Amino acid sequence: MKTAAEPVTRRHAADAKAHDVVLQVRDLAVDIRTHRGTVRAVNSVGFEARAGETLALLGESGCGKSMTAKALAGIMDPVCDLAGGEILLNGTDLAALSSKERLKFAGPGLGIVFQDALTALNPVYTVGTQLGEAFRIHRGLNAKQARAEAIDLMKRVGIPEPESRVNSYPHQFSGGMRQRILIAMAVALNPRLLIADEPTTALDVTVQAQIMQLLRTLREEGQMAVILITHDLAVVAEEADSVVIMYAGNVVESGPVSEVFADPRHPYTKGLLESVPLNLERGEQLNSIPGSPPELHDIPAGCVYQSRCPLVQDICRAERPALRPVKGPVTHRANGANSDADAGAAAPRPGRTAACHFSEEITNA
Known part of the structure; x- marks a missing residue:
């Protein structure tokens, strides 16, 4: 023993x-x-x-x-x-x-x-x-x-x-x-x-x-x-x-690798992951993030990613999003009602953060 x-x-x-x-x-x-x-x-x-x-x-x-x-x-x-x-x-x-x-x-x-x-x-x-x-x-x-x-x-x-x-x-x-x-x-x-x-x-x-x-x-x-x-x-x-x-010199998302890669909550992270060529055949178009990062002399006042983001809205141009905890997805019962456990599933995930006004919408984008 x-x-x-x-x-x-x-x-x-x-x-x-x-x-x-x-x-x-x-x-x-x-x-x-x-x-x-x-x-x-x-x-x-x-x-x-x-x-x-x-x-x-x-x-x-x-x-x-x-x-x-x-x-x-x-x-x-x-x-x-x-x-x-x-x-x-x-x-x-x-x-x-x-x-x-x-x-x-x-x-x-x-x-x-x-x-x-x-x-x-x-x-x-x-x-x-x-x-x-x-x-x-x-x-x-x-x-x-x-x-x-x-x-x-x-x-x-x-x-x-x-x-x-x-x-x-x-x-x-x-x-x-x-x-x-x-x-x-x-x-x-x-x-x-x-x-x-x-x-x-x-x-x-x-x-x-x-x-x-x-x-x-x-x-x-x-x-x-x-x-x-x-x-x-x-x-x-x-x-x-x-x-x-x-x-652009800012942290836009962080967390455990397995969670961030499986469920990205910033458009930049999602764009990087979608740029990886998987199961492509000759002649197929590669995905890429359009545009390029901003010059350090010309960082925008709002979100640093706004010029390349497919989800950009007026709030993104006016207000820089803070890096804040990411909430997990809400699961639903078969009858459509949320249980107490369901509400807990939407609580912030330990160690997960993202700097995006629409981090909870990105999963379905």
């Missing part, structure tokens, strides 16, 4: 830990200074990332996903300013810290994987030197000890013959191997939060699957919270537990 009980106990402990909130983002705002004036690139963005789970930031290019990630990591370009909000990592507000104070969180608190490993890695240093740097800085290891840790990291992420390849340079590795090295650098100090910004963009399909499997394994082993930034709906459906849909 003892042998059978131990896995259950460990599983319950892991389940409890998996629900811990690692990151809370509240009203995050980022401004960009341009020659035409200051524009708001990220506007009042908020979400939570939990241990052992993956949160996806989803949207078209230019919607603010990567800018949000850079703000979280504290690596924004000089023309960008953190205009407001809180970034609570294990209870510490990173937004309130100086650049020097934030450095101690880079590694043990937060790691980031960029989409272009060749650009992110330094071409004049061996991968062993770059992998060992975190151990030298944060743990005070000497060169020999740091090299041993680098070899262990390379083994951990599946790089063959690490003892010899630890002395190789980034250009001597394939794209998939470089991405593994970048991941190894990000998880070297077992961070509580890992940000993966389009980690498989430049890789072929087979290598993409291997990299996502590696991220999944590392997340489960270390009970990290993972923020996955992507525009690939298939990756989100396969890898993420929850999703935040962004458009």
Whole structure:
């Protein structure tokens, strides 16, 4: 009995830990200074990332996903300013810290994987030197000890013959191997939060699957919270537990992936899902969202999606909808009367939000 009980106990402990909130983002705002004036690139963005789970930031290019990630990591370009909000990592507000104070969180608190490993890695240093740097800085290891840790990291992420390849340079590795090295650098100090910004963009399909499997394994082993930034709906459906849909720097919908994809409550989310080609034959027309996202200098006063929305009405042009809880569908009895249970079915769904004046009408649109 003892042998059978131990896995259950460990599983319950892991389940409890998996629900811990690692990151809370509240009203995050980022401004960009341009020659035409200051524009708001990220506007009042908020979400939570939990241990052992993956949160996806989803949207078209230019919607603010990567800018949000850079703000979280504290690596924004000089023309960008953190205009407001809180970034609570294990209870510490990173937004309130100086650049020097934030450095101690880079590694043990937060790691980031960029989409272009060749650009992110330094071409004049061996991968062993770059992998060992975190151990030298944060743990005070000497060169020999740091090299041993680098070899262990390379083994951990599946790089063959690490003892010899630890002395190789980034250009001597394939794209998939470089991405593994970048991941190894990000998880070297077992961070509580890992940000993966389009980690498989430049890789072929087979290598993409291997990299996502590696991220999944590392997340489960270390009970990290993972923020996955992507525009690939298939990756989100396969890898993420929850999703935040962004458009023009704003969150327009959020919730568990299974619920959001099965029952979208914002026209933009529905448009993205309907753009996925399913069972199409040669010559058939692909669905797409007409138009393009607004320029940051020309964000409309009302709903940010109004110029592309098939449900737009006067209230959408005059008033920007707030991000509010989504109500579930109301079910009816056979005789048409609603029971008390039916009324409860229309209550707000836990974790589901949408910024649309007509979120409850979208299901039937």
